Amino acid sequence: MRKLTSVDVCSGAGGLALGLERAGFNPVLLLDNKAIACETLRRNRPAWNITEMNLLDFDPIENPDPYDPDAFEVDLLSAGLPRVKSSATTKRVETGLELRLLKATVHLAAHVIQPKALLIENVPDLVTAPEFEEVRGFIQSELLHLDYKFHWFVVNAADFGVPQDRKQGVLVALKSQLFDRFHAPAPTVARHITAGEALLSSMSARGWGDAEAWATQANRVAPTLVGGSDNRGGADLGLTGTKKVWAQMGINGGALSDEVPGPNGIQESDTSGSSLKKLTVEQTAILQSFPDDWIFTGKKTLRYRQIGHASPPPVGEALGRAIATALRG
Incomplete structure (x- = not known):
């Protein structure tokens, strides 16, 4: 069975990337702007291609060296992004760094990498809350014309053996021919671990x-x-x-x-x-x-x-296995 490839942005300490690795994804690039996070990644996975750079400044087309253009023909672009925030008083999403990173991830998917699948993990409210409707609309407008369809759902890490009540909003966007093959992962434990x-x-x-x-x-x-x-x-x-x-x-x-x-x-x-x-x-x-x-x-x-700040690896693994099943048919 061939190894699936991925690019992971805002990688942090590597929780999402580690889970995806367990699910069969081989990262061709991990990107983070914090030196300490990149050091953690290198200590644990010296063979991974880790780049310390702000996502807002990253463009592998305009800056090909030391990037391999062929490396970006990938199956999955994944992002465990800093949590976007909303204002409880105005009901409008703050135009802060977190939102700009989310939009930069979508831009990278739509205009540079165009992976078969996109995985974004963030706050649960991103999935359904009215104050994030404009953000959801932006994401879909950027990707719809490239033949992507969208699964929005919420998972709780506790359902996957993580001893923590940690709800995460998830977007999985796939090329339309893969859309019906994907199903959100079912819980992997019958009882939560205390x-x-x-x-x-x-x-x-x-x-x-x-x-x-x-x-x-x-x-x-x-x-x-x-x-x-x-x-x-x-x-x-x-x-x-x-x-x-x-x-x-x-x-x-x-x-x-x-x-x-x-x-x-x-x-x-x-x-x-x-x-x-x-x-x-x-x-x-x-x-x-x-x-x-x-x-x-x-x-x-x-x-x-x-x-x-990390995404628990078992959640990344469960999401990765569901995406891998869709990609492999």
Whole structure:
């Protein structure tokens, strides 16, 4: 069975690309504008062709060197884009960087690469919310005349074995002859994995005697991890409401720890005085379902942001397998 090819933009720490690799896609190019993300990708996949560049500046036709023009005859263009935002007061989409990156991805698909399939993953509201109707219209107007048809749907990462309530809006655009072959992926697990189940092994790694009791209390999927802004703040687990949910699960969402609890439950780097436990960066990677051997480069906050911004690999794999089935017939 031939290897399918892909180009992945706004690749980040590689969650979507890793999932697509598992589904049988061979990336001919991965693009990201952050040096730390590109370093992470190179540490884990030295053979991948990784380019550090802003998507808004990327044009392989005008700048062919060092690009191989033949490399862009690809099956799939994938993009796990920064989340577009909308204004609750005006009900109009903000004309910010996130929206420009989304439009640049569509432009790349329509006017440069013209892949057999396009995969864009973003906020659930992109699929149905009225304030994003203009964005959906732009995407379809750019691609309809090139004989693409569109599947819009929402998936929850928890349905694919990720111990996290993480809803993602998805667009899969395919050439019309492939359209009826595609079906949105069905859940791969019969029961959601709780945060306690996912983290019990790591919580007990240093001999914490109450780890099992904690895991029993953390008997739900984790809230959505957020990487936060690149421009401000440290590594925490979200807004006030989300931190309250974490607290109900026995977790202090205000910061991350450098180590899991010791035999007496103490985390040496935690000076908060709270009885709640803090997660480590490595534990947040578990909640995103990255493999244990996936290396995130940089200091703690930078590593956590890469994890929080990533698409969970099992979701990328499920989407990739569904797209691969359509492409192969």
